[in-house]
Amino acid sequence: MTNIAVLGTGTVGQALAGRLAALGHDVVVGTRDPGATLARVEPDQMGDAPFSAWLSARPDIELATFADAASRSEVVVNASSGAATLDVLGLAGADNLAGKVLLDVSNPLDFSAGFPPTLAVKDTDSLAEQVQRAFPEARVVKSLNTLTASLMVEPQSLGESSTVFVSGDDAAAKATVVELLEGFGHGDVIDLGGLETARGAEMWLPLWLRLMGSLGTARFNVKVVR
Amino acid sequence: MTNIAVLGTGTVGQALAGRLAALGHDVVVGTRDPGATLARVEPDQMGDAPFSAWLSARPDIELATFADAASRSEVVVNASSGAATLDVLGLAGADNLAGKVLLDVSNPLDFSAGFPPTLAVKDTDSLAEQVQRAFPEARVVKSLNTLTASLMVEPQSLGESSTVFVSGDDAAAKATVVELLEGFGHGDVIDLGGLETARGAEMWLPLWLRLMGSLGTARFNVKVVR
Numbered sequence: 345m346t347n348i349a350v351l352g353t354g355t356v357g358q359a360l361a362g363r364l365a366a367l368g369h370d371v372v373v374g375t376r377d378p379g380a381t382l383a384r385v386e387p388d389q390m391g392d393a394p395f396s397a398w399l400s401a402r403p404d405i406e407l408a409t410f411a412d413a414a415s416r417s418e419v420v421v422n423a424s425s426g427a428a429t430l431d432v433l434g435l436a437g438a439d440n441l442a443g444k445v446l447l448d449v450s451n452p453l454d455f456s457a458g459f460p461p462t463l464a465v466k467d468t469d470s471l472a473e474q475v476q477r478a479f480p481e482a483r484v485v486k487s488l489n490t491l492t493a494s495l496m497v498e499p500q501s502l503g504e505s506s507t508v509f510v511s512g513d514d515a516a517a518k519a520t521v522v523e524l525l526e527g528f529g530h531g532d533v534i535d536l537g538g539l540e541t542a543r544g545a546e547m548w549l550p551l552w553l554r555l556m557g558s559l560g561t562a563r564f565n566v567k568v569v570r
Numbered sequence: 571m572t573n574i575a576v577l578g579t580g581t582v583g584q585a586l587a588g589r590l591a592a593l594g595h596d597v598v599v600g601t602r603d604p605g606a607t608l609a610r611v612e613p614d615q616m617g618d619a620p621f622s623a624w625l626s627a628r629p630d631i632e633l634a635t636f637a638d639a640a641s642r643s644e645v646v647v648n649a650s651s652g653a654a655t656l657d658v659l660g661l662a663g664a665d666n667l668a669g670k671v672l673l674d675v676s677n678p679l680d681f682s683a684g685f686p687p688t689l690a691v692k693d694t695d696s697l698a699e700q701v702q703r704a705f706p707e708a709r710v711v712k713s714l715n716t717l718t719a720s721l722m723v724e725p726q727s728l729g730e731s732s733t734v735f736v737s738g739d740d741a742a743a744k745a746t747v748v749e750l751l752e753g754f755g756h757g758d759v760i761d762l763g764g765l766e767t768a769r770g771a772e773m774w775l776p777l778w779l780r781l782m783g784s785l786g787t788a789r790f791n792v793k794v795v796r
Binding site: 462463466467468502504505506509511534535536537541543544545547548550551552553554555557558559561563564565566567568569570 | 688689692693694728730731732735737760761762763767769770771773774776777778779780781783784785787789790791792793794795796
């Protein structure tokens with residue numbers, strides 16, 4: 345089992361941390377200010393229970409600062425929003441990310457002009473590549489940004505096989521991520537190639553967003569039929 | 571059966587025109603200069619047989635100028651390359667497109683920096699919307715740009731159901747296109763919504779291109795599992 349830091353306490357962070365812990369990994373969740381995070385006891389803007397309630401039901405999961413969480417872990421999962429990602433990873437600290445597998449599940453969504461969001465970076469660059477350039481000693485792997493949080497970690501709940509993608513320049517880091525994905529139940533993982541291919545995975549979001557609007561649910565995923 | 575103009579003599583135009591004619595539609599293929607098109611008797615850059623050979627094997631399909639083809643048809647299919655699309659439709663003529671269902675299957679691929687191509691328009695606009703703005707009286711529907719030519723027209727050859735999308739502001743025009751898609755064998759057509767949603771369908775291409783690279787074939791399609 346692996347020591348894993350999940351950076352971010354939102355829906356994505358909770359889904360990943362909860363499932364990784366249930367699978368037996370040692371999980372620490374990173375947040376900006378653990379005291380402030382635990383002090384929030386009201387439901388959030390979406391009406392969901394606060395993170396403190398979620399955490400208190402999971403005594404095997406720890407909460408720490410971004411830096412503490414990253415420093416203690418072999419694998420770091422960026423589950424923060426795209427807009428916060430570079431800031432969050434900066435707080436985690438380049439030294440704490442050096443040599444680590446950094447699984448980036450974020451999307452560079454820009455909500456400044458309303459819904460659907462546009463992409464803050466695209467086509468000739470990607471958020472994953474920005475992360476790699478900012479933290480050159482991290483072993484960045486892009487994956488899981490193409491589906492909703494609950495399906496990231498329990499894809500079989502759809503009742504039919506579907507596909508996820510991995511992109512990265514470090515083959516061993518990709519293999520570590522693929523092992524985690526298979527642990528979640530992903531039976532069809534396509535290795536797109538180097539980290540540059542994350543441009544493709546991130547540019548899937550505009551179609552994903554329209555599909556969510558048309559289908560009226562986020563509980564769908566693509567299967568690459570071939 | 572419908573009078574259909576297919577604008578473009580490349581792989582996509584041949585696949586669509588051939589299949590539509592085989593299904594009993596009256597098909598005319600539009601090209602810039604029919605005499606010049608028929609005069610090319612050498613294999614093309616890809617080593618494929620020239621269009622003239624393809625056409626001579628299909629006596630039920632006519633060749634005409636873009637304008638003649640569009641003027642004689644109820645449905646016009648833009649099967650030209652994304653870079654040529656606005657020019658080709660300009661030659662077809664706004665008057666000849668007015669009131670017509672204009673099925674746009676093109677992708678705004680920009681090969682100027684090599685492979686994989688980038689997108690000439692994206693995120694806050696789409697080629698489909700550019701077409702609609704340039705030809706406001708045409709009833710533009712975006713579809714079939716998300717898969718390779720042979721699968722556009724014979725999706726069942728994959729051996730498993732997969733998904734295609736339609737985007738457009740004119741409900742009756744979309745219904746006409748959906749009927750054509752069903753005639754090709756598409757059993758899962760998702761209506762994404764208005765023409766704005768073509769941004770999503772066009773931004774699928776960067777991932778499609780990486781998948782083609784990874785899988786080593788263009789014969790794949792997505793199925794939206796839900």
